[in-house]
Amino acid sequence: MSTTLKVGLVQQTAWPDKAESLAASEAALRRLATDGVDLVLLQELHATHYFCQYEDADLFELAEPLDGPTGERLAGLAAELDIVLVGSLFERRAPGIYHNTAVVYDRQQGRVGHYRKMHIPDDPGFYEKFYFTPGESDGSQGFQPIETSVGRLGVLVCWDQWYPEAARLMALAGAELLLYPTAIGWHPPDDDAEKNRQREAWTLIQRSHGVANGLPVMVANRVGHEPDRSGVSAGIDFWGGSFICGPQGELLAHAGQDDEALCIELDLSRSEHTRRMWPYLRDRRIDAYGDLTRRYRD
Amino acid sequence: MSTTLKVGLVQQTAWPDKAESLAASEAALRRLATDGVDLVLLQELHATHYFCQYEDADLFELAEPLDGPTGERLAGLAAELDIVLVGSLFERRAPGIYHNTAVVYDRQQGRVGHYRKMHIPDDPGFYEKFYFTPGESDGSQGFQPIETSVGRLGVLVCWDQWYPEAARLMALAGAELLLYPTAIGWHPPDDDAEKNRQREAWTLIQRSHGVANGLPVMVANRVGHEPDRSGVSAGIDFWGGSFICGPQGELLAHAGQDDEALCIELDLSRSEHTRRMWPYLRDRRIDAYGDLTRRYRD
Numbered sequence: 287m288s289t290t291l292k293v294g295l296v297q298q299t300a301w302p303d304k305a306e307s308l309a310a311s312e313a314a315l316r317r318l319a320t321d322g323v324d325l326v327l328l329q330e331l332h333a334t335h336y337f338c339q340y341e342d343a344d345l346f347e348l349a350e351p352l353d354g355p356t357g358e359r360l361a362g363l364a365a366e367l368d369i370v371l372v373g374s375l376f377e378r379r380a381p382g383i384y385h386n387t388a389v390v391y392d393r394q395q396g397r398v399g400h401y402r403k404m405h406i407p408d409d410p411g412f413y414e415k416f417y418f419t420p421g422e423s424d425g426s427q428g429f430q431p432i433e434t435s436v437g438r439l440g441v442l443v444c445w446d447q448w449y450p451e452a453a454r455l456m457a458l459a460g461a462e463l464l465l466y467p468t469a470i471g472w473h474p475p476d477d478d479a480e481k482n483r484q485r486e487a488w489t490l491i492q493r494s495h496g497v498a499n500g501l502p503v504m505v506a507n508r509v510g511h512e513p514d515r516s517g518v519s520a521g522i523d524f525w526g527g528s529f530i531c532g533p534q535g536e537l538l539a540h541a542g543q544d545d546e547a548l549c550i551e552l553d554l555s556r557s558e559h560t561r562r563m564w565p566y567l568r569d570r571r572i573d574a575y576g577d578l579t580r581r582y583r584d
Numbered sequence: 585m586s587t588t589l590k591v592g593l594v595q596q597t598a599w600p601d602k603a604e605s606l607a608a609s610e611a612a613l614r615r616l617a618t619d620g621v622d623l624v625l626l627q628e629l630h631a632t633h634y635f636c637q638y639e640d641a642d643l644f645e646l647a648e649p650l651d652g653p654t655g656e657r658l659a660g661l662a663a664e665l666d667i668v669l670v671g672s673l674f675e676r677r678a679p680g681i682y683h684n685t686a687v688v689y690d691r692q693q694g695r696v697g698h699y700r701k702m703h704i705p706d707d708p709g710f711y712e713k714f715y716f717t718p719g720e721s722d723g724s725q726g727f728q729p730i731e732t733s734v735g736r737l738g739v740l741v742c743w744d745q746w747y748p749e750a751a752r753l754m755a756l757a758g759a760e761l762l763l764y765p766t767a768i769g770w771h772p773p774d775d776d777a778e779k780n781r782q783r784e785a786w787t788l789i790q791r792s793h794g795v796a797n798g799l800p801v802m803v804a805n806r807v808g809h810e811p812d813r814s815g816v817s818a819g820i821d822f823w824g825g826s827f828i829c830g831p832q833g834e835l836l837a838h839a840g841q842d843d844e845a846l847c848i849e850l851d852l853s854r855s856e857h858t859r860r861m862w863p864y865l866r867d868r869r870i871d872a873y874g875d876l877t878r879r880y881r882d
Contacts, residue, residue, distance in 0.1 A: 405868075406867065428871075428872035448864045449869075451873050454748065459875075487833045487834070534782070535789070536785070563707070567880070569703045570703075571703060571718070571750075577753055578756075581868070582758075
């Protein structure tokens with residue numbers, strides 16, 4: 287892994303129509319490639335609207351195999367633009383087994399790895415447990431970074447972002463960077479104070495994974511209003527706020543609430559420097575962490 | 585546990601002389617008691633200067649048994665002022681076994697529990713591995729909250745604050761509030777950008793424990809310059825910045841860089857409300873967390 291890396295992310299509006307959504311992603315990728323970017327992160331389920339606002343079995347039609355048309359298009363872009371690209375697919379693995387999957391394409395190598403979302407949310411407007419089978423684990427292998435030409439990427443997805451366990455397991459497996467494609471927004475009826483608390487909590491928990499593990503973190507979120515086509519709720523206002531932070535959790539780039547791409551030079555040598563100054567990994571009390579595999583210590 | 589609780593903390597200058605340091609703590613406690621406070625947190629090793637800036641075997645003389653003169657004085661204040669008090673002692677447990685111990689006194693009940701710092705730092709100016717034997721664990725029992733008349737307190741100490749594992753284990757054991765007595769500051773030669781990154785990282789990692797666990801967090805830090813009496817370094821500028829945040833990590837009270845006491849009404853019912861909205865504990869992948877007890881996944 288070279289010492290500096292030009293990294294970018296795309297925060298965009300998306301539509302039910304894949305062609306329209308992917309065209310917007312592609313346009314942003316081409317602009318970033320002009321800037322010489324090495325690695326780009328797209329937001330969660332960027333090829334469509336956020337369909338998990340309602341439970342509708344017909345929407346499984348949106349899913350594709352890993353190397354279906356959307357995957358092929360992303361692989362082609364990574365090859366043509368000579369970038370490492372982290373995309374997000376609604377994956378059809380088998381009839382009845384669908385996943386929320388982040389996929390990594392490495393320049394001319396094509397697809398080099400994927401990560402199936404392990405923590406699946408379910409709350410009003412985010413009915414993901416209906417659509418997504420959780421990624422599986424054989425006890426210890428669920429959280430594995432993906433080796434690429436720009437380093438070992440700790441790719442996680444959205445709801446995973448609330449779990450320090452997931453970030454830690456990626457760091458312990460040698461991840462050099464944490465990446466979160468996400469889809470989070472406000473319920474329009476909530477008041478401004480609640481909205482601010484939510485967005486701030488979301489920002490700080492992900493920055494904290496950088497701090498706890500001495501790693502940079504990239505987060506790409508959706509933007510814009512998407513209606514609840516079931517008519518039950520007022521829809522979701524995706525809050526944007528995508529960012530890139532360094533290994534002390536320091537914000538290096540931070541998007542607002544509109545379509546936006548971020549691109550910065552990341553100095554990867556700061557991770558080891560930071561871990562030498564504040565050597566948390568040295569002092570973990572692994573003899574006393576056994577109960578982390580319990581649901582509750584009652 | 586009543587729904588609201590009046591909580592406070594003391595951020596103070598401390599001196600080598602215990603009488604002088606404890607007199608300052610006592611004065612602050614008496615002022616907080618006048619405001620009707622129920623629970624007060626003192627900073628780490630508040631009875632003395634931060635002697636871990638250098639390694640000097642004579643300084644073990646500062647240590648006392650749990651119920652030595654400093655402990656007795658704190659117990660007496662808790663009883664007289666009718667408060668739950670979380671203090672911090674340099675504990676002499678046996679010749680050659682000394683701990684950095686947080687102790688909880690509950691009104692007229694005296695000492696109701698203690699927590700021996702589990703994660704012990706060692707970096708220039710913070711030579712704690714010389715002085716403190718780490719708190720022990722029988723594999724699962726190292727991180728245990730302390731039951732009091734104001735609820736179950738998840739008391740941790742300073743360096744523990746960088747470990748999401750510690751906060752999580754307290755939450756899983758039913759802690760209703762996380763409390764960190766701490767002693768952290770700047771090396772004066774560092775530049776302002778580095779100082780800001782450090783203080784911000786420290787604030788956000790502790791707020792993140794509130795977010796990840798849906799719990800309020802209280803942090804009491806030292807303030808003021810303390811010289812390095814060994815003459816090796818420029819000493820430490822303790823940065824203060826003590827705070828109280830709610831279960832979404834939202835700052836409710838935040839101190840500056842001078843002697844200060846904070847006191848607020850904390851609405852404890854918000855924790856369960858928050859955990860219902862964003863139910864992280866429901867979705868932990870305990871089947872996939874086994875490697876958290878490994879040093880590194882290599």
